[in-house]
Amino acid sequence: MKKFYSKSEKETFQIGIEIAKTFVCGDVILLNGDLGAGKTNLSKGICESLGVKKIITSPTFTIVNDYEIGDKILIGLERVVHFDFYRIESSDEFYNLGIEEYFDENSISLIEWHEKAKEFLPSKTKSISIKILSENEREIIFED
Template structure:
């Protein structure tokens, strides 16, 4: 059963805070897809998730490297940006399957470019501009994702 929730986020700080909140609700691993136009806040939300797991440094988009690993005390977080991916088969050559495990949090920007080489997400998140603010739509696509979305309500 799919659950959905929508949030209005006024600015970058609220977007980071939403990412931190998601990190607090993830017990052990998750696959998160991020959708949205360029500049919609996908990397900003990811920064919040990574910081929510305890990272203190910069969080940059891995546009050219495809993946940025964060090996943290609580969880390993892998940030993928597939925007510049030429062919989904390139993911197989880089060993993409090794990143996805039940204990890892994998955040994937531009997941539609990954084809069948990336697993179905637990959370499917779309960020869109609404005036000067952002709207974030979070859909659960698994039992794990549903548990996370339900915790957002409480």
């Protein structure tokens, strides 16, 4: 378990960069925290660290954003997949998404609002929990 403390969006981004250095191919990362905690912000740092070259946007409306790796930082890593299940209303939507096919050895997955997808997730996951301490302060706990 590792604990971080952030005072700004920029620091959270940087913490994402640091945490991602410990990731390996196939990792599935559950992102916990209230709306506006900074899950998407942290994901931007993680993606940058893993070699994604595209601009990261929130998957709130798309449910899933799939990024190819520009700079090969991890051998075998081909994609970072960023999910946000906030708007999912029934299990059918997970089947339509083909969710299980995303979790393979050539990808790293980041998942916001994973509670809804419990039965579809692999048994081994890592998690990052962001707690809002004040308007600009966050406590970030990484468990691998």
